[in-house]
Amino acid sequence: MRPALRPRARSGSRGRWLLYYAGRLLQVAGLVVALVAATAFFGTQSTTAMLKMLLCGVALFVPGYLLARPDPRR
Numbered sequence: 644m645r646p647a648l649r650p651r652a653r654s655g656s657r658g659r660w661l662l663y664y665a666g667r668l669l670q671v672a673g674l675v676v677a678l679v680a681a682t683a684f685f686g687t688q689s690t691t692a693m694l695k696m697l698l699c700g701v702a703l704f705v706p707g708y709l710l711a712r713p714d715p716r717r
Contacts (some may be wrong), residue, residue: 659715669707676700 677700684693 655707656715658711661669662710663713663715666712669703670711673700673702673704673707686687702707 677697680693680696680700684690684696687693
C-alpha cells in the first residue's frame with residue numbers, strides 16, 4: 644500500500660520567480676550578444692565596434708546576474 648502523497652509546499656512567491664527568470668533571460672541575452680560580437684568581428688579591423696557590442700552584452704548580463712542571484716526557493 645502506498646503512503647499518502649503530501650502536496651508540495653509552495654516555495655517562493657510568483658514575483659520572486661518572475662524576477663529570477665527575467666534575470667536568467669537577461670543573462671542569456673547578454674551572453675548571446677557577446678558571442679555574436681566575438682564571432683562577427685573576428686579578424687576584422689573594427690575593434691571598437693566589437694568592444695562596443697561586447698559592452699552591450701555585459702550591460703545586459705550584469706543586471707541579469709544581480710536579479711538571478713537570490714534563490715526564489717528560500
